[in-house]
Amino acid sequence: MSDWRAAQGWGPDFEEAFAPHASKKLSPARVTLVYRKQLKVLSHRGEHWARTGGTLIHRADNPGELPAVGDWVAARVPDEGEALVHAVLPRRSAFIRKVAGDNAVPQVLATNLDTVLVVMGLDRDFSLRRLERFLTLAWESRASPVVVLNKKDLAEALDAQVERARAISRDAALHVGCALTGEGLEPLAALVGFGKTVALLGSSGVGKSTLVNRLVGAEVMETGGVRDDGRGRHTTTRRELLVLPGGGAIVDTPGLREVQMWAAEDGLAKTFDDVEALARSCRFADCRHDAEPGCAVKAALEDGTLPEERFASWVELQREMAWLKQPRESRGRPESKRRERVGHGVRRK
Ligand SMILES: Nc1nc2c(ncn2[C@@H]2O[C@H](COP(=O)(O)OP(=O)(O)OP(=O)(O)O)[C@@H](O)[C@H]2O)c(=O)[nH]1
Ligand SMILES: [Mg+2]
Ligand SMILES: [Zn+2]
Numbered sequence: 001m002s003d004w005r006a007a008q009g010w011g012p013d014f015e016e017a018f019a020p021h022a023s024k025k026l027s028p029a030r031v032t033l034v035y036r037k038q039l040k041v042l043s044h045r046g047e048h049w050a051r052t053g054g055t056l057i058h059r060a061d062n063p064g065e066l067p068a069v070g071d072w073v074a075a076r077v078p079d080e081g082e083a084l085v086h087a088v089l090p091r092r093s094a095f096i097r098k099v100a101g102d103n104a105v106p107q108v109l110a111t112n113l114d115t116v117l118v119v120m121g122l123d124r125d126f127s128l129r130r131l132e133r134f135l136t137l138a139w140e141s142r143a144s145p146v147v148v149l150n151k152k153d154l155a156e157a158l159d160a161q162v163e164r165a166r167a168i169s170r171d172a173a174l175h176v177g178c179a180l181t182g183e184g185l186e187p188l189a190a191l192v193g194f195g196k197t198v199a200l201l202g203s204s205g206v207g208k209s210t211l212v213n214r215l216v217g218a219e220v221m222e223t224g225g226v227r228d229d230g231r232g233r234h235t236t237t238r239r240e241l242l243v244l245p246g247g248g249a250i251v252d253t254p255g256l257r258e259v260q261m262w263a264a265e266d267g268l269a270k271t272f273d274d275v276e277a278l279a280r281s282c283r284f285a286d287c288r289h290d291a292e293p294g295c296a297v298k299a300a301l302e303d304g305t306l307p308e309e310r311f312a313s314w315v316e317l318q319r320e321m322a323w324l325k326q327p328r329e330s331r332g333r334p335e336s337k338r339r340e341r342v343g344h345g346v347r348r349k
Contacts, residue, residue: 031070032243049082063106073089097262112197117188118134135168179211194246199250275297
C-alpha cells in the first residue's frame with residue numbers, strides 16, 4: 001500500500017517517529033520544494049502544495065527546525081487542496097550551512113540524504129579550500145560525501161588537479177569525468193535508485209543540473225547553456241527534490257557562492273584527520289601550534305608534510321565555528337576576522 005514511502009527511503013526509524021502522529025489523523029509526506037512560505041510535498045495523493053502549520057512555526061527555536069527539502073513530515077492531507085504540516089520527523093541526515101551574512105542562523109539545504117555529491121569544475125571553479133568546506137559540511141551531514149570533479153574536457157592540468165583533490169578528499173570517494181557525455185561518471189548511477197536520496201552541491205555552473213539530467217536519463221533540469229532566444233543563461237534557482245519514477249530522489253540545488261561553516265566538529269575531524277592526528281601528538285594537550293615546544297603541527301609545517309594552506313584552512317574553519325558559539329553581543333563580524341587571519345584586505349585593530 002505505501003510503496004511510494006519505501007521508494008523514498010521510509011524505514012522503521014520514521015515509522016516509529018511517526019506513530020504518535022498517526023492517531024491524530026495525520027499522514028506522512030515528504031517535502032520536495034520550499035519556496036518562501038509555500039511547500040510542496042509528496043504524499044499518498046502524489047505531489048501537491050502544502051503549508052507549515054502555525055504551531056510548528058511558533059515552537060521552532062530557529063529556521064533549521066522548519067520543514068526543509070527532503071524532510072519527512074506529519075501532515076494533514078485533505079482529499080484536495082493544500083496540506084498542513086504539523087511536525088518534522090527527526091532527520092537521518094541534514095546538510096546545513098550558516099546563512100550568508102552576519103547572522104548566526106542555520107540554513108538546512110537538504111535532509112534525509114544518503115549521498116552528497118560535492119561537484120567541482122576542473123576549469124575555473126577548481127578550489128581545494130572550497131572543497132574542504134563542502135567536505136566538512138558533507139561529513140557532518142551524516143550522508144556519504146562523494147567528490148565529483150567535472151568538466152574533465154576543460155581541465156588544464158588534469159593529473160595534478162586530480163592528485164591534489166584526492167589528497168584533500170581522503171576517505172570520500174572521488175570521480176573524475178564529464179557530465180555532458182557521462183564519461184567517467186558511470187559509477188554514480190549506483191548511488192541513485194529505489195529508496196535512495198542523492199543531493200548535488202557546489203558552485204554555480206559546475207554542471208550539477210547537467211549531471212542530474214544524466215543520472216535521470218532525461219532533460220528534467222534546465223542547464224546553464226545559453227537559451228535558444230539568446231537571453232541570459234539557465235541557472236537553477238530553487239532547491240528541488242525530484243522524485244524518480246523508479247524510486248529514489250535527486251535534490252538539485254542552486255550554486256552556492258559561499259559556504260560558511262555551521263557547527264561541524266565531527267565533519268572537521270573527518271576532513272582534517274591528518275591535521276588533527278598531528279595536533280593530538282603535540283607535547284601539550286592545549287598546544288596552539290604557535291611557539292610551543294614539541295609541537296608536531298609546527299614540525300610538519302616546517303618539513304613540508306603539512307601544506308601551509310591546509311593548516312590555515314583548518315584554523316579558519318575552527319575560527320568560524322568558534323564564532324558561532326559566542327554570545328551575540330561579543331561576536332563582531334565573521335568576515336572581518338577572516339580577512340585578518342588570511343592577511344589580505346582590510347586589517348582592523
Ligand atoms: N565542457 C563541459 N561543459 C559542461 C560539463 N558539464 C556541464 N557543462 C556545461 O556547464 C554549464 C553549466 O552547467 P549546469 O549543469 O547548468 O551547472 P549548474 O551547476 O547546475 O549551475 P547552477 O544551476 O547555476 O548552480 C552548461 O553550459 C553545461 O552544458 C562538462 O563536463 N564539460
Ligand atoms: Mg543547476
Ligand atoms: Zn602543536
